[in-house]
Amino acid sequence: NGSTTDRIKILEKIPPVANPQAKDPAAIASNINYHAHYSPHFSPYKFEPEQAFYATAESVRDQLIKQWNDTYSHYHKVNPKQTYYLSMEYLQGRALTNAVGNLDVQDAYANALKQLGYALEEITEQEKDAALGNGGLGRLASCFLDSMATLSLPAWGYGLRYRYGLFKQLMTKTGQEEIAEDWLEKFSPWEIPRHDVVFPIRFFGQVEINPNGSRKWIGGEVIQAAAYDVPIPGYKTKDTNSLRLWEAKARAEDFNLFEFNDGKYESAALLHSRICAVLYPGDATEDGKLLRLKQQYFLCSASLQDIITRFKERLGGRDKILWSEFPSKVAVQLNDTHPTLSIPELMRLLMDDEGLGWDEAWDITNRTIAYTNHTVLPEALEKWSQTVMWKLLPRHMEIIEEIDKRVRYTLNLVNGVAQLHSDILKAELFSDYVKFADNSELPAEWESAKLASKQQLANYVLQVTGVSIDPNSLFDIQIKRIHEYKRQLMNIMGAVYRYKKLKEMSPEERKKTTPRTIMIGGKAFATYTNAKRIVKLVSDVGAVVNTDPEVNSFLKIIFVPNYNVSVAEVLIPGSELSQHISTAGMEASGTSNMKFALNGCLIIGTLDELMLKSEKKLVKKISLFLVQQLTKFLGCVKKESKDWDRKKWTKMSILSTAGSGKFSSDRTIGQYANEIWKIDECPLP
Numbered sequence: 262n263g264s265t266t267d268r269i270k271i272l273e274k275i276p277p278v279a280n281p282q283a284k285d286p287a288a289i290a291s292n293i294n295y296h297a298h299y300s301p302h303f304s305p306y307k308f309e310p311e312q313a314f315y316a317t318a319e320s321v322r323d324q325l326i327k328q329w330n331d332t333y334s335h336y337h338k339v340n341p342k343q344t345y346y347l348s349m350e351y352l353q354g355r356a357l358t359n360a361v362g363n364l365d366v367q368d369a370y371a372n373a374l375k376q377l378g379y380a381l382e383e384i385t386e387q388e389k390d391a392a393l394g395n396g397g398l399g400r401l402a403s404c405f406l407d408s409m410a411t412l413s414l415p416a417w418g419y420g421l422r423y424r425y426g427l428f429k430q431l432m433t434k435t436g437q438e439e440i441a442e443d444w445l446e447k448f449s450p451w452e453i454p455r456h457d458v459v460f461p462i463r464f465f466g467q468v469e470i471n472p473n474g475s476r477k478w479i480g481g482e483v484i485q486a487a488a489y490d491v492p493i494p495g496y497k498t499k500d501t502n503s504l505r506l507w508e509a510k511a512r513a514e515d516f517n518l519f520e521f522n523d524g525k526y527e528s529a530a531l532l533h534s535r536i537c538a539v540l541y542p543g544d545a546t547e548d549g550k551l552l553r554l555k556q557q558y559f560l561c562s563a564s565l566q567d568i569i570t571r572f573k574e575r576l577g578g579r580d581k582i583l584w585s586e587f588p589s590k591v592a593v594q595l596n597d598t599h600p601t602l603s604i605p606e607l608m609r610l611l612m613d614d615e616g617l618g619w620d621e622a623w624d625i626t627n628r629t630i631a632y633t634n635h636t637v638l639p640e641a642l643e644k645w646s647q648t649v650m651w652k653l654l655p656r657h658m659e660i661i662e663e664i665d666k667r668v669r670y671t672l673n674l675v676n677g678v679a680q681l682h683s684d685i686l687k688a689e690l691f692s693d694y695v696k697f698a699d700n701s702e703l704p705a706e707w708e709s710a711k712l713a714s715k716q717q718l719a720n721y722v723l724q725v726t727g728v729s730i731d732p733n734s735l736f737d738i739q740i741k742r743i744h745e746y747k748r749q750l751m752n753i754m755g756a757v758y759r760y761k762k763l764k765e766m767s768p769e770e771r772k773k774t775t776p777r778t779i780m781i782g783g784k785a786f787a788t789y790t791n792a793k794r795i796v797k798l799v800s801d802v803g804a805v806v807n808t809d810p811e812v813n814s815f816l817k818i819i820f821v822p823n824y825n826v827s828v829a830e831v832l833i834p835g836s837e838l839s840q841h842i843s844t845a846g847m848e849a850s851g852t853s854n855m856k857f858a859l860n861g862c863l864i865i866g867t868l869d870e871l872m873l874k875s876e877k878k879l880v881k882k883i884s885l886f887l888v889q890q891l892t893k894f895l896g897c898v899k900k901e902s903k904d905w906d907r908k909k910w911t912k913m914s915i916l917s918t919a920g921s922g923k924f925s926s927d928r929t930i931g932q933y934a935n936e937i938w939k940i941d942e943c944p945l946p
């Protein structure tokens with residue numbers, strides 16, 4: 262915590278040396294200092310935590326760039342079948358923490374920064390989360406990228422470079438307030454603009470029919486998709502893949518200077534360049550906006566043009582293109598329906614640009630593209646009127662109608678994100694874990710690790726809410742987007758019930774209960790009134806309970822503001838019990854449940870298998886009936902608090918972690934690679 266002058270003095274003692282492959286702490290410190298001097302983004306003579314973050318990030322990027330380039334050349338040479346993951350959302354979180362962890366240089370960097378007068382944690386905290394997604398679907402995409410690199414799979418992600426990601430949630434007296442999150446405000450040290458990778462994207466216009474019967478989409482408005490690449494390092498591997506994010510740009514020739522001089526600043530070209538301005542902050546909400554459709558088409562068209570270009574580049578000098586080879590070189594995975602325009606777009610590119618016939622193009626498209634479904638909520642199925650579609654994408658509508666005509670009666674297999682696994686814990690596998698759980702030293706070490714994480718979480722809660730919580734109380738957590746079907750309302754009603762019961766008890770009776778801290782966090786879609794009322798209710802209930810001296814050493818209720826990836830990284834390790842209580846049949850899988858379980862947290866969840874008839878009816882109509890199951894929920898909560906005993910908890914916690922291997926995204930991606938994409942690993946030699 263030195264002063265500005267102290268920091269500059271330290272810096273002056275360390276020689277700035279450009280050394281991209283620096284390994285030992287002293288050399289790394291010199292490389293960080295080099296970036297502070299020679300990659301300047303700030304006024305000179307400053308080395309505050311912010312400047313130190315950018316210099317450190319650039320030093321880590323140095324480490325990544327060589328293996329990133331090597332990976333690219335290696336794929337180019339070997340020309341393996343490659344997967345392309347298309348997603349409208351990625352929730353990457355903080356890249357610096359992830360990169361030093363994956364490169365296994367955490368200690369070296371911590372040490373180097375110590376020489377520069379900083380703690381690594383202080384520096385990593387400077388980074389803004391890249392929040393280009395809403396919730397589980399976006400975070401899953403990011404976990405998948407991580408696993409693809411970790412498993413040395415030739416696989417890239419494609420997405421959009423939104424200027425504004427998911428909003429920042431501020432808690433005020435009136436509840437949630439949304440603040441624009443400008444993650445690119447300064448700049449991102451992790452993205453590399455590829456000025457040589459640019460594709461035209463057309464909107465509107467009309468279909469021209471040639472004398473030979475072939476069709477061509479012409480006219481309308483054309484903008485440009487420009488590529489920005491983000492390196493994706495794998496864990497303990499040299500393979501470094503790419504997340505390619507597209508940015509919309511107006512073409513210089515479309516920028517009408519005369520109009521601009523006439524005061525018409527809103528020219529079509531300028532309007533279109535706003536396509537990537539903002540992420541749609543809806544999570545499973547209905548959205549019929551034209552801009553969203555444009556965003557989706559923009560992602561599909563740019564990515565497929567890029568994929569086809571790479572396919573041609575890798576023909577290895579052969580001038581004849583064998584299109585039948587395309588599916589043995591390319592697999593495209595669609596993250597939910599959002600990028601489904603990829604299907605008619607690939608058909609259009611193959612037929613209209615490459616001259617293939619329908620049957621061949623359809624066969625290639627079928628063998629190339631796969632789709633994952635993430636939800637059964639009807640309001641999440643985006644719909645656009647045919648009028649809008651015909652206007653914006655006339656050629657695609659022709660193709661879509663033809664596909665509809667041809668496949669209307671065939672049943673397609675789709676891929677979901679969950680399966681009810683009855684054989685998760687095989688008896689023999691289990692018995693080994695039980696020996697561990699009963700081992701005399703492990704439970705004590707386990708408990709002290711959990712307590713340390715709880716202490717960190719308590720510090721964080723104090724810092725962001727001003728409320729002090731007891732690390733020895735039971736930490737009971739529910740964090741996810743706020744939605745009626747996720748039943749945060751039932752959880753907070755349970756907390757109110759708990760409060761009332763405590764109030765009725767004598768001081769002696771109270772002392773016999775397990776002190777508990779209930780934490781709820783999540784963002785509500787800005788126009789989702791009921792969700793915002795739930796946020797307000799949780800924070801109001803907390804204000805009453807936390808200031809009631811009679812009970813507040815037995816119960817605290819916290820609304821954790823601005824839930825995002827880096828907040829999750831503090832909350833999940835510190836959890837002992839977590840709530841996954843969506844109405845039966847509504848949650849495709851949930852993903853934080855798996856992260857909690859992996860971190861030794863016990864979970865309360867809805868058992869979809871036992872969906873009751875009465876509840877099935879409820880599913881059809883999400884409304885305030887949502888708390889009908891409160892009595893049942895409280896029964897479950899009561900049982901769990903009566904049974905609470907530390908020894909038993911620890912054993913269950915160890916078994917929970919031990920049984921979580923199945924839920925690693927490495928396992929998921931391994932299976933996708935074998936069963937769907939049919940790709941092999943392609944590790945750097």
Ligand code: B1H
Nearest residue numbers: 397398543544545635636678849850851852
């Ligand atoms: C999930 C979405 C989603 N499913 C529409 N669907 C969106 C739909 O902005 N939109 O329009 C955004 C997101 N998100 C989640 O995916 C499911 O609710 C979870 O149950 C599932 O675990 C997760 C990952 O598969």
